Amino acid sequence: MDRVVYLDNNATTQVAPEVVEEMLPYFSKLYGNPSSMYQFGGSVAKKLKEARCKVAELIGAEPEEIVFTSCGTESDNTAIWAALQSYPEKRHIITTKVEHPAVLNYCKFWENQGWQVTYLPVDELGRLDLELLKEKITSATAIVSIMTANNETGVIFPVEKIAEIVKSKGSIFHTDAVQAVGKIPIDMKHNHIDLLSFSGHKLHAPKGIGVLYIRKGVKFQPLIIGGHQEQNRRGGTENTPYIIGLGKAAELAKNYLSEENTRVKFLRDKLEQGIIERIPHIKINGDREARLPNTLNISFAYVEGEAILLLLDREGICASSGSACTSGSLEPSHVLRSMGINYNYIHGSIRFSLSRYTKEEEIDYVLDRLPVIINHLRNLSPYKAQE
Amino acid sequence: MWEYSEKVLDHFYNPRNYGELPNPTVVGEVGSIICGDALKLMLKIENGIIEDARFQTFGCGSAIASSSILTEMIKGKTIEEAEKITNKDIVKELGGLPQEKMHCSVMGMEALQEALKNYRGKREPISEIEKIICECFQVSERKIRDVIRENHLTTVEEITHYTKAGGGCGRCIPELEKILKEELAKRSPKDEKKMTTLQKILLIKDTIDREVRPALQRDGGDLELIDVDGNKVIVSLRGFCINCPSAKLTLKNFVEKKLHEFVSPYLEVIEERK
Numbered sequence: 001m002d003r004v005v006y007l008d009n010n011a012t013t014q015v016a017p018e019v020v021e022e023m024l025p026y027f028s029k030l031y032g033n034p035s036s037m038y039q040f041g042g043s044v045a046k047k048l049k050e051a052r053c054k055v056a057e058l059i060g061a062e063p064e065e066i067v068f069t070s071c072g073t074e075s076d077n078t079a080i081w082a083a084l085q086s087y088p089e090k091r092h093i094i095t096t097k098v099e100h101p102a103v104l105n106y107c108k109f110w111e112n113q114g115w116q117v118t119y120l121p122v123d124e125l126g127r128l129d130l131e132l133l134k135e136k137i138t139s140a141t142a143i144v145s146i147m148t149a150n151n152e153t154g155v156i157f158p159v160e161k162i163a164e165i166v167k168s169k170g171s172i173f174h175t176d177a178v179q180a181v182g183k184i185p186i187d188m189k190h191n192h193i194d195l196l197s198f199s200g201h202k203l204h205a206p207k208g209i210g211v212l213y214i215r216k217g218v219k220f221q222p223l224i225i226g227g228h229q230e231q232n233r234r235g236g237t238e239n240t241p242y243i244i245g246l247g248k249a250a251e252l253a254k255n256y257l258s259e260e261n262t263r264v265k266f267l268r269d270k271l272e273q274g275i276i277e278r279i280p281h282i283k284i285n286g287d288r289e290a291r292l293p294n295t296l297n298i299s300f301a302y303v304e305g306e307a308i309l310l311l312l313d314r315e316g317i318c319a320s321s322g323s324a325c326t327s328g329s330l331e332p333s334h335v336l337r338s339m340g341i342n343y344n345y346i347h348g349s350i351r352f353s354l355s356r357y358t359k360e361e362e363i364d365y366v367l368d369r370l371p372v373i374i375n376h377l378r379n380l381s382p383y384k385a386q387e
Numbered sequence: 388m389w390e391y392s393e394k395v396l397d398h399f400y401n402p403r404n405y406g407e408l409p410n411p412t413v414v415g416e417v418g419s420i421i422c423g424d425a426l427k428l429m430l431k432i433e434n435g436i437i438e439d440a441r442f443q444t445f446g447c448g449s450a451i452a453s454s455s456i457l458t459e460m461i462k463g464k465t466i467e468e469a470e471k472i473t474n475k476d477i478v479k480e481l482g483g484l485p486q487e488k489m490h491c492s493v494m495g496m497e498a499l500q501e502a503l504k505n506y507r508g509k510r511e512p513i514s515e516i517e518k519i520i521c522e523c524f525q526v527s528e529r530k531i532r533d534v535i536r537e538n539h540l541t542t543v544e545e546i547t548h549y550t551k552a553g554g555g556c557g558r559c560i561p562e563l564e565k566i567l568k569e570e571l572a573k574r575s576p577k578d579e580k581k582m583t584t585l586q587k588i589l590l591i592k593d594t595i596d597r598e599v600r601p602a603l604q605r606d607g608g609d610l611e612l613i614d615v616d617g618n619k620v621i622v623s624l625r626g627f628c629i630n631c632p633s634a635k636l637t638l639k640n641f642v643e644k645k646l647h648e649f650v651s652p653y654l655e656v657i658e659e660r661k
Contacts (some may be wrong), residue, residue, distance in 0.1 A: 202644075229390070304445060304446050305449055310396075325446070325448075330523075330554030331523065345446075347423045379406065380402060380405050380443060380445075381443060382426070382444070385422055
């Protein structure tokens with residue numbers, strides 16, 4: 001394949017070349033264990049500390065509030081585990097119907113163990129009803145876990161407002177910010193979020209490194225028990241090259257944050273507007289007012305998502321779909337179903353997610369190819385727009 | 388990503404015989420936009436022969452490919468010949484489909500049967516067996532039983548792959564288990580008696596070539612059919628399989644299971660004595 005137009009950055013991102021360069025010495029020459037007593041390990045420990053500071057700085061946290069994990073899923077599981085273990089008398093969890101499986105399936109696990117779980121619904125634009133949240137929190141609620149931004153639609157939840165509500169009711173608030181960190185500003189100094197998860201590979205660091213932010217003073221119990229690493233909050237020898245890589249990625253993300261919200265957003269809007277102008281019978285999924293700057297989730301009526309993806313792939317264009325056929329399950333994405341997307345549209349959803357590496361000519365290329373693909377599939381389809 | 392055969396991709400990228408057929412003799416329509424796939428098959432029939440066939444499909448790559456190849460398979464065939472075509476024939480023509488996509492081939496068969504039934508003017512009385520088992524995907528008991536028999540299915544998961552039933556809310560899974568159990572009890576030795584010894588040996592060989600050897604070859608091994616003696620299937624292991632500590636398990640859990648599934652539940656796999 002000669003040409004690859006990568007528009008699936010909510011799935012994973014290219015590791016930034018600067019990050020790779022920063023990591024390489026720590027695989028070969030500088031392989032020491034940071035816990036060791038000699039200089040050879042000590043120099044690695046120093047570099048680790050720098051990385052921790054950079055990661056903390058990206059979200060306005062203190063370095064001691066950062067715990068490195070193996071991935072976003074581990075961070076999410078740990079956050080919920082910690083709250084349930086710290087407050088064993090509280091046996092109620094609140095989350096939403098549109099969470100990532102890392103939270104949703106973990107809550108279902110606890111539900112099977114006998115905990116009560118409330119799954120908050122969303123409206124047709126993917127928004128939450130905060131009044132309903134207020135009603136549902138009781139003195140038995142151990143933790144409220146609500147994502148910062150949705151991976152499929154990019155819809156942003158008002159987590160700072162939610163954090164205030166949860167705090168006023170005396171519960172712990174966790175947010176899965178995997179899709180948000182590096183794309184929108186987050187400042188832990190000016191909010192009441194207790195626990196926050198994110199992942200390296202969504203912000204141009206490699207796969208296999210995650211972060212759990214734990215606010216100072218919040219009760220905590222580790223999920224992975226072992227050595228004294230991460231101040232006894234996560235056992236296991238530090239993944240030094242990856243942590244150092246994430247440090248660099250965090251530094252870059254901070255510098256690129258304004259570009260995400262100007263140039264990347266401009267390209268996303270150009271793609272969206274271009275599709276609206278060129279292709280009839282489409283629907284933008286999710287709240288366009290509160291949405292990640294890089295994400296576009298769009299449905300094409302009367303055609304099916306996997307077929308669109310296969311034809312895009314033949315043109316070298318990478319995207320993803322919430323259609324049933326792409327996942328191996330037989331039902332479309334739980335997010336789109338929760339939003340009550342109309343049946344004419346729900347099987348034909350495509351998510352384009354951009355990054356700092358996306359070029360304008362790539363967007364032009366997609367706008368050139370996509371109408372031909374949709375038109376071809378509509379010619380094959382027995383369904384047509386009713387006049 | 389799905390592993391589609393060259394043939395599936397060819398028929399998806401270059402679908403044959405699609406679009407409206409003007410003045411069709413008969414039409415078969417199955418599926419719905421709510422379920423995620425649908426096929427409208429249009430036929431022109433003259434003097435008992437399918438002179439032309441066209442399709443319109445809403446669905447994924449393998450649904451479109453199944454529809455496309457079906458139109459090629461039935462063109463020029465008599466009604467009687469076309470009636471014999473099953474989803475297995477579609478899968479074979481396509482050079483295989485991923486397990487999870489088998490329902491696409493079943494959709495092709497159903498549309499064809501629907502069209503031919505309409506042609507013959509058969510309106511079968513609605514009986515108990517038309518009862519909908521899977522509410523999510525509107526799958527009837529008749530369809531489930533037919534597909535189990537035709538494809539020798541042995542698990543509920545396979546029923547879902549072939550018919551979609553049970554793939555939504557999952558509430559009908561206990562009922563699927565019950566139907567499967569009934570069908571398995573009915574199966575053989577009655578079915579078996581219909582097979583001659585030669586047919587049985589050929590089917591064993593075909594199953595080993597199609598279902599077993601490619602999987603072993605992927606791991607650097609292989610297997611050869613040496614002889615069939617009654618219900619004893621004598622094989623010899625080749626390649627990496629010879630020294631593989633789990634070869635015995637492979638024979639029991641994999642080779643024998645496949646032969647039970649595709650040929651007869653009474654077969655026993657035995658390794659050739661050196």
